[in-house]
Amino acid sequence: MNHLRKIVKVLSFFILLLVGRQIPCLAQTVQQGALLLSPDTDCVLVFDGEDLGHFSGSDVRKLKADFGEHLLMATFSDDVVLKKVINIKTTSQMVIKISPPKHVAEKKQTIADVEPDYKNDTLSKDSATQFYKAELGKQSPVNIKKLKYYLSKGADVKATEIHGWSLLHEAAYQGDTDLILYCLQNGLPVNGISMNAYNFATPLSCAIDENHPRAAEFLLRKNGGYGISDGYKEIKYDSGNSYKGYIKNGKRDGQGTFYYSNGAVAEVEWVKDNKNGKGSMSWPSGSKFEGEFLNDKESGQGTYTFGQYTKFNGDRYIGHFYASEFSGRGVYYYADGGRYEGSFLGNVRNGQGTMVYSDSTKYVGNWSNGKRNGQGLIYYPNGNGYSGNWEGDKREGWGVFLWAGGDKYEGNWVSDYRTGRGTYSFVGGSKYTGDFVNNQMTGQCVYYYAGGNRYEGGIELGKRSGKGTFYWINGDKYEGSFVNDGRDGYGVYTANIGFVENCDNCKIYKGDWKSNKKNGYGRCFDSSGKVIYEGKFVDDKPGADYPAH
Numbered sequence: 001m002n003h004l005r006k007i008v009k010v011l012s013f014f015i016l017l018l019v020g021r022q023i024p025c026l027a028q029t030v031q032q033g034a035l036l037l038s039p040d041t042d043c044v045l046v047f048d049g050e051d052l053g054h055f056s057g058s059d060v061r062k063l064k065a066d067f068g069e070h071l072l073m074a075t076f077s078d079d080v081v082l083k084k085v086i087n088i089k090t091t092s093q094m095v096i097k098i099s100p101p102k103h104v105a106e107k108k109q110t111i112a113d114v115e116p117d118y119k120n121d122t123l124s125k126d127s128a129t130q131f132y133k134a135e136l137g138k139q140s141p142v143n144i145k146k147l148k149y150y151l152s153k154g155a156d157v158k159a160t161e162i163h164g165w166s167l168l169h170e171a172a173y174q175g176d177t178d179l180i181l182y183c184l185q186n187g188l189p190v191n192g193i194s195m196n197a198y199n200f201a202t203p204l205s206c207a208i209d210e211n212h213p214r215a216a217e218f219l220l221r222k223n224g225g226y227g228i229s230d231g232y233k234e235i236k237y238d239s240g241n242s243y244k245g246y247i248k249n250g251k252r253d254g255q256g257t258f259y260y261s262n263g264a265v266a267e268v269e270w271v272k273d274n275k276n277g278k279g280s281m282s283w284p285s286g287s288k289f290e291g292e293f294l295n296d297k298e299s300g301q302g303t304y305t306f307g308q309y310t311k312f313n314g315d316r317y318i319g320h321f322y323a324s325e326f327s328g329r330g331v332y333y334y335a336d337g338g339r340y341e342g343s344f345l346g347n348v349r350n351g352q353g354t355m356v357y358s359d360s361t362k363y364v365g366n367w368s369n370g371k372r373n374g375q376g377l378i379y380y381p382n383g384n385g386y387s388g389n390w391e392g393d394k395r396e397g398w399g400v401f402l403w404a405g406g407d408k409y410e411g412n413w414v415s416d417y418r419t420g421r422g423t424y425s426f427v428g429g430s431k432y433t434g435d436f437v438n439n440q441m442t443g444q445c446v447y448y449y450a451g452g453n454r455y456e457g458g459i460e461l462g463k464r465s466g467k468g469t470f471y472w473i474n475g476d477k478y479e480g481s482f483v484n485d486g487r488d489g490y491g492v493y494t495a496n497i498g499f500v501e502n503c504d505n506c507k508i509y510k511g512d513w514k515s516n517k518k519n520g521y522g523r524c525f526d527s528s529g530k531v532i533y534e535g536k537f538v539d540d541k542p543g544a545d546y547p548a549h
Contacts, residue, residue, distance in 0.1 A: 125154035137161035140173050157186045164194040165201075172203035172219060175212030180219065190224045195237055205250050245270065268293055285309040297324040319344065334358065342367070365390065388413070411436065426450070434459065457482065472496075486516040500524065502541045504548075505532055512537070 123131070132155035135146050147167060151157055160166045168188040171179035180203070184190060194201045201209075204224035207216040216224075235243045245256015252258070252270040259265055268279020275281075275293035282288045286309055291302020298304075298321040306312040312335075319330015326332075326344040333339055342353015348370030349355070355363045365376020372378075372390040379385050388399020395401075395413040402408050411422015418424075418436040425431045429450035435443025441462045447455040457468020463485035464470070470478045470487075480491020487493075493500055493509045500506040503524050511522020517540035524533040524542070535543050 123150075123153045125156075128153035128155035129159050131155070133159050133161050136165050136167065136170065140170060142170055144170070144174070144176070144179065157183070158188060160192075160194070164192065166192055166194070168192060168203045169194050169201060169206050172206040172212070172215055173210055175207065175210065175215045177215050177218050180215060184222060190219060190222045200235075200237075200250065202250065283307065286313075291321065297321075299323060480513065487513040488515065489513060503533070503546070518542075 128150045132147060132150035135142055157167060166188055168180060168183035171183055191202050202225065204216060204219045207219055230248050231246065233247045240261030242259045243252060243256060245252060246254030248254065251273040253272060254270060256270050257265065257267045263284035264282065266275060266279065266281045268275045269277025274296040278292055280288065280290045286307020287305065289298050289302055289304045291298065292300025294300060300321060302321050304317045306315045314335030316333045317326055317330055319326065320328030322328065326347045328344060330344050331339065331341045336358040338356060338358045340349055340353055340355045342349065343351030349367040350369065351367060353367050360381045361378065363372060363376055363378045365372065366374030371393040374390060376390050377387045383404025384402065386395060386399055386401045388395060389397035394416040396415065397413060399413050400410045406427030408425045409418055409422055411418060412420030414420065417438045419438060420436060422436050423431065423433045431448045432441055432445055434441065434445025437443065441459050443459065445459045452473035454471040455464055455468060457464065458466030464482040466482060468482050475496025477494045478487055478491055480487065481489030483489065491513050495507050500509045503509065505526050506524035507527045508525040509518060509522055511518060512520025518537040519539065520537060522537045523531050526532050533542055533546050535545065
């Protein structure tokens with residue numbers, strides 16, 4: 001009798017296949033899968049929960065060719081997993097199934113096709129599970145290939161990372177519907193909640209947030225949801241954080257207060273779990289922000305006051321923020337009484353701005369990375385001032401320095417020092433044009449004296465040194481060696497009006513000098529160029545044999 005029932009069933013099966021194209025509900029409820037059959041593959045046909053007998057791969061291929069849209073083909077390699085699935089029998093890893101009417105006929109999912117490049121054949125099930133959980137804990141999207149490999153080594157598919165993030169959450173995050181189906185078939189909850197330090201998520205919310213409509217639709221058909229209803233809620237997170245405020249579609253949305261486990265508090269408008277709108281944020285250090293938020297960051301106009309447990313205790317910034325940083329125009333008030341008003345970038349002074357220091361020093365000019373850079377003007381409390389180029393908070397390049405007493409330097413600067421070519425004008429009328437090294441007149445120069453005299457030549461630490469020429473206002477001239485501001489060594493003195501001092505009829509002296517006086521060997525020449533004396537000089541005077549006038 002049983003044998004007769006089976007024959008009837010087989011006949012019914014083939015009749016359904018023949019007429020299936022005329023039955024819309026059947027055609028719509030059966031999904032076609034992959035056909036991976038060899039001619040000698042042994043297959044079992046299951047219809048309406050009952051075996052219809054064994055068929056060879058060749059027979060099934062012929063059936064597939066004739067009635068392909070009404071057959072669902074699938075391959076499996078894990079018999080243990082297969083035993084959990086109703087209406088599926090396996091032989092040689094191959095199943096052929098005619099589905100009864102359902103909303104969707106689904107292909108059984110497997111991980112058998114994993115071919116990892118990081119194989120470790122010594123992994124135990126416990127170790128595989130630990131690696132599996134660690135991989136889930138990484139920043140999404142994670143390596144699905146690794147996860148599948150650990151599962152093939154016996155990892156617990158239901159294991160999650162510490163906040164509850166599961167393989168199903170990751171599959172929804174990446175929009176992988178095949179992997180979603182695999183997870184559901186292996187018992188992962190469709191509404192499992194992952195709750196980290198700041199928010200919570202269900203698989204459905206992951207799919208929606210990452211814009212995977214096909215995955216979202218699939219999860220909705222499986223009764224997936226956000227897990228938390230809309231309205232005012234009080235939520236405690238596993239990290240110790242908590243939230244009191246409004247929820248919409250499973251996310252903080254509307255007015256609410258977030259209490260961080262470290263003591264920080266955010267009281268602000270929320271949009272999709274992000275701080276957006278006006279509000280405040282306070283920290284355990286005593287610091288506080290009041291103003292506008294955008295995309296979970298302080299952005300827009302606001303006020304930031306540094307707390308007592310920070311090194312900037314008492315400082316305050318009022319102005320524009322971008323991504324939690326001082327950015328744009330603002331005013332920074334220092335606890336010591338200083339004040340900066342101008343442009344900021346990345347929490348530091350950057351661009352044009354005015355700084356008034358606590359000692360009343362005032363700088364107006366350009367800034368970069370929190371330091372004076374570019375053109376700027378500074379006024380010191382003692383009346384001095386500088387206008388010129390800056391680099392790294394120091395005078396650098398060309399600039400003009402004015403002393404309150406009237407002196408003036410115009411020239412080059414290096415690291416806050418007068419170095420290079422420049423002109424120093426004294427209030428008394430003298431002027432030096434030449435080289436400077438570390439604020440000292442050193443090198444070559446032209447020195448104009450207030451009385452009309454002039455010096456051209458070497459100078460060291462502000463004193464004439466080396467070779468040089470000194471011109472007197474009366475036309476006299478000395479050309480020769482200088483030491484410590486005086487004539488020293490060999491030199492030539494030419495008298496324009498009168499004669500060389502202590503030498504009657506001598507218009508030119510050529511010889512040795514010591515401490516601004518003729519000392520050593522020398523010669524005297526008259527106006528015609530004739531030598532009138534040649535000999536020794538002592539303390540600026542010739543010997544006794546000098547010809548009398």
